[in-house]
Amino acid sequence: AQTVTQSQPEMSVQEAETVTLSCTYDTSESDYYLFWYKQPPSRQMILVIRQEAYKQQNATENRFSVNFQKAAKSFSLKISDSQLGDAAMYFCAYRRFQGAQKLVFGQGTRLTINP
Amino acid sequence: EAQVTQNPRYLITVTGKKLTVTCSQNMNHEYMSWYRQDPGLGLRQIYYSMNVEVTDKGDVPEGYKVSRKEKRNFPLILESPSPNQTSLYFCASSRYAGELFFGEGSRLTVL
Numbered sequence: 001a002q003t004v005t006q007s008q009p010e011m012s013v014q015e016a017e018t019v020t021l022s023c024t025y026d027t028s029e030s031d032y033y034l035f036w037y038k039q040p041p042s043r044q045m046i047l048v049i050r051q052e053a054y055k056q057q058n059a060t061e062n063r064f065s066v067n068f069q070k071a072a073k074s075f076s077l078k079i080s081d082s083q084l085g086d087a088a089m090y091f092c093a094y095r096r097f098q099g100a101q102k103l104v105f106g107q108g109t110r111l112t113i114n115p
Numbered sequence: 116e117a118q119v120t121q122n123p124r125y126l127i128t129v130t131g132k133k134l135t136v137t138c139s140q141n142m143n144h145e146y147m148s149w150y151r152q153d154p155g156l157g158l159r160q161i162y163y164s165m166n167v168e169v170t171d172k173g174d175v176p177e178g179y180k181v182s183r184k185e186k187r188n189f190p191l192i193l194e195s196p197s198p199n200q201t202s203l204y205f206c207a208s209s210r211y212a213g214e215l216f217f218g219e220g221s222r223l224t225v226l
Contacts, residue, residue, distance in 0.1 A: 004157075006157075009155075042219075043203065043219065043220040043222075044219055044220070045205060045217035045220075047214060047215075050214075091157055093158075101148065101163070101209050101211070101213075101215065102160050102163060102173065103150075103158070103160070103207075105157035106157050107155055107156060107157045108155075108157050
């Protein structure tokens with residue numbers, strides 16, 4: 001079974017600085033998707049970024065980018081120019097390429113932005 | 116507006132009193148699922164449905180039931196709730212191989 005591990009329960013960063021959230025996963029499959037979701041205090045699950053495992057290029061979405069290391073099974077999220085609105089719980093998630101659409105989530109990292 | 120709607124958003128109930136959390140999506144998605152979120156555990160899948168009348172267990176199905184009689188609706192039923200089912204619940208939907216859309220969550224407390 002696939003597992004996802006986020007080893008940082010909490011992180012904090014100064015506003016306008018850069019922060020990196022870590023995620024590792026375990027799978028025997030070669031094709032899959034990886035995601036980062038943001039959960040602000042409103043509890044809504046918001047997709048931040050996705051990465052297809054067959055793509056070597058790291059995904060980017062404005063201030064958000066990932067460092068995808070397939071051999072190491074690592075998928076970290078970098079947030080540049082941190083803003084107060086980035087404060088949230090962040091979840092890393094894995095999904096198989098085919099078959100059921102189940103997301104396997106990590107435990108989450110709570111990110112605090114210090115003004 | 117494309118959305119997944121859950122009700123109720125908040126509920127406090129007592130042990131053993133049957134309850135249903137409704138979920139409806141307006142995107143004509145084939146796939147729907149339920150997750151529960153607990154501190155330190157992330158989100159875990161309870162049940163999922165690939166289409167009408169097709170449902171299957173996820174990772175933590177004990178104590179829950181689901182049904183999929185219509186494509187848009189996927190209710191979660193707790194026949195005899197217990198305190199260990201106190202949690203935050205999310206419904207999600209997607210097209211096959213598409214992005215998951217989440218509802219706003221339902222906070223359930225079982226006393």
